[in-house]
Amino acid sequence: MADQFGPALLSRADGARARELVVAHQSLTDHLLVDFSDVDVIAPGFADEFFGRMPDDLLASGWLSFEELAPRFGSLHRLVVSRAADASRAAPAA
């Protein structure tokens, strides 16, 4: 991530781009590992787009995993995933 987006993952647009990159690899590989080495800042906007909007099945199936995601980002990760799930449940069915 740091190589692609720099050590500070701030913007919502970058979060969306990063998520789209991950999703685009689904048909290309059996397993995808996203490396957070050297990332020293993750802002809520980026996290909301990347972690909060990531399709659940990619992580649940084990296809996607994260490496070197510092423990200090754990609470942000849980927060955005939890709120995204709440928002998804509250959204009216299409």
Place this chain on the structure above:
Amino acid sequence: VPQRETSIALKGQYGLDSLDQLIADLTPLLTLIDRTRLTIDLRELSFVYPSTAALLALALHRVVALDLRVPEESRFLLPANENVRNYLFRADVLQVGAGIKIVEPFTRQQSRGFRECRRFETEAEATQVARELTNALEERSALDPTARSAIYTCLGELCFNVPHHAASQTGGVASAQGYPQLHRFEATIVDLGIGIRQSLRQNTIYASVASDVEAIETALELGVTSKPGDKGPTRHSGYGLSVTQHLLKRNGGRLVVRSGQGEIHVGAAPKAQESEFDFPGTLVVMEAWTNAPLDVSVVYQELLGDLDD
């Protein structure tokens, strides 16, 4: 065609408790709609806080961008105090604001911990401004990595609010200053856009918000955004102001938000007031102590706890 005359005078200093006076004194500039002979009188300005620098720069920029002054018949009366005058030069307040190139009575040095006032419009520019101001504060106030990360996060979120929500024709201006001997810093982000109340009204849930104070109080809550939705590039989730206010409350610092006639201070010396002076945009100030914890991960844990409750 006879030209109008417009004068403003800034006097003394405008700390966070006198933002209303700063806005009152700048109102002739902020509300100018006709071309005018302009006099900017800064002779009695005795100190420049980041909020003063940022707001003055953006007000001047608006006048120049909208071609509202008659250049050859307009005047700047610079601060009598040499230190204040040189700070305005060094911080590029007049350059950013009015495009004025000044023959400075000193040679600029690349100084650690100092960055000029910066105007920005796009998300990419907002990212760069947040990074540079964070670096400046880190250099000047010797921040630990946890505090640096927290400040970077909040400055990023607050700067993004300008391109995402302000609909400002003149972008935003950011300014920051560390005061290491006082263990304190202040950072200001200001825009002359539609303001928080009008922005929130884009979300039908908040269409009935009745005052600027109520709009600001609403915008400080987690999850409040003018642009909700479940997908797409314009979807937002309302983290920035909420996370910043929790961070500063825990630090003992202060978040000040002024928009329209509303002004709210959260954290130290909290207050909410409606002013008689309308501020056409949004001004956000972070004030924090560098000798007290600034840990944004604790804020996320606190917000998670609230969700669990």
